[in-house]
Amino acid sequence: MKDLGEADVILGIRIIRDHGTISLSQSHYIEKVLKRFDLYDSTLVSTPMDCNVKLVANKGEPTINYGLRYTGQPSVLEEYTDASWNSSEEDHASMLRSESSRGKHLGMQRKEGIWTHGRYSVKEYKKLFLTYVKVWSSGHYSKLYVFDKCVLELTKDGDLRLKGRKKHVGWRTGTAGQGVEKLQLLSTGNLVLVDEMGLIKWQSFNFPTDVMLQGQRLDVATQLTSFPRDSNMFYTFEVLRDKIALFVNSGQVKYSYWEYKPAKNQNVNFIRLGLEGLDLFDDNSHKIARIEPERTERTQLLRFLAVGNRTGNLGLYSYSSEKGKFETSFQALNGTCDLPLACKPYGICTFSKACSCIKIATEEENSMGSDCGEEISGEKRRSLCDHEMLELDGVKTVLKNGTRVDNVSKEACEEMCKKDCKCTAAMYSEEGCFIYGIVMGVKQISIRLLNRQNLKHEE
Structure with a gap:
């Protein structure tokens, strides 16, 4: 056996090392297959599919380079997702698959893949990417710090757990006994646990952090929470019966600094982020209001909403293919001095x-x-x-x-x-x-x- 040094490609998976992180991507395999069949430079054509499925234009970048990335502390399960979202059909999902129920082999594939019951030893925690925008994290409210490695385990009774040394459980879904069979990442960006019938038993959409994805729904009394660095204060974006609002929280007190109320004092039941704006719905699921970008900013479809952890500002984001990054199409507050922590207290x-x-x-x-x-x-x-x-x-x-x-x-x-x-x-x-x-x-x-x-x- 000869030491050939650090691996670059294994089984069609490209390994990328950058600033202490390790990324796994199948772009090498995809390129190889396309070139083999002389389709690498081919033009796009129509694809036969169910005529009842509604598609929208994809204004994001191609997903050939998306993959998994492992990075350092803290050890949390973080989810990033891809920007192509042409449809919300669940059978077009990006999912994870484990090739071994006992070893340290972790794989990813673009079509039908799963994580089944087993323990997966991960030296550093895993991420899935929406062009390097984190959209969900198990450690958003309570991080798990480990010295060596953590273990992600889907137990036989259906509980997904993140464990540290001495089998300390730092995070869990609490789905034991509910018939969970596999873990999936849907094309909507929703991370789900499903049973053998495909019914969702747990989903990340029910546990929002500081980002709301296109198609995601927030009901009354739910909120997004964002934590500024080096501060004991935090921001919340809350859905209330009469309005949606941004709050700054300090100890036992909290104060709003931006509010939006529907016309005619209509009650809000839930909100949903659409492709063109943030929609508010009443108790009968009728749309009663929409927050949308200015007309000059409507050239791209919305991808996500986020509460900034530095400013506390609420933004709607779309992807600019020209600049290769996400940009704000709408901001709740446009003036620096309108932000609650533009200056320190006093x-x-x-x-x-x-x-x-x-x-x-x-x-x-x-x-x-x-x-x-x-x-x-x-x-x-x-x-x-x-x-x-x-x-x-x-x-x-x-x-x-x-x-x-x-x-x-x-x-x-x-x-x-x-x-x-x-x-x-x-x-x-x-x-x-x-x-x-x-x-x-x-x-x-x-x-x-x-x-x-x-x-x-x-x-």
Whole structure:
């Protein structure tokens, strides 16, 4: 036996190593088959199929280079999917197949493939790609960290598990005893567990993360959640009975910073991302509203919706074949200063989109200090009872649902905040008095309105 070095192609599967990752692709095999039958440069022709199947134009890139990629920590099961989505028919699915129920052999094929019962030892975790956009992750809310390798196991009783060392189960589907026979990745991007009759027993669409795929549905009281790096706050996109909204969450409080309500106060039952927009439906499954890109942005079909983990902005994305990447066709918020975390807490987003810290008078020193980025908790929060207030002119907050009190004066609004140990800010305007438990999303406004942001921070 002779050592030939690192493998490049095995059984028609190309192995690509790049920056600590290993990708498996069948592009080499596909090219070989096409060239063998002299079809590599052939033009597209009609394909006989069921006349009842509705197809749409494919404006994405060819899927010849899609495959599996293994990367480093944390060890989670992540799903990426392909951009061709010509139809939502389940028999056109991309699926996974295991060639061994005991070994470490993991394979992928484009047509009918499955993962059946067994344990699959994976040194690093696997991904499927939508042009390198992650669309679902088992570790979105709770990651499994391992030192060496993790094991993905579809047990004989039908439970899909991700396990670390000493058989610690870091994630599971909870489908034991439901007759699960195989794992499939459908052409819709939905990862499913099905029984021998093909009935879905578990699906990733029921456990959304921060991305919603074309054709996916979100019911009332479900949400997408996005986690900014280096912050204990997080964003949510929520489907409510009277609206859909974006929220920023901090501890026990949360505030909306973007909302969309259907006309005539119609109730929302669920939403679905279509090829041309985000559709809202009522209790009778009638479409009552649509959020769609501007007409100048409608050249490409929508592929997914996402809540950005850095900005918290909501975007609808389509694929640009010219640029070879996904681009936003619609954004809920177009101004930097309209984002809740454009600046750190106790910061003001100015006309120039720069951040200016609110100057706070402290008890320990008789001067104005800067506390940009600090949050109030524990003893500091208790010291806010009956505190003084700092009044700021020419600013407002993008947070929309502070506790509202009507028919009170500005002075009474200030006193209410001073007596409330949980109040860190109050805004007074013609619309009323609004009490807030966090100070963020503050931005400069172009004209001097009656809005007042009154802040106090105790050292």
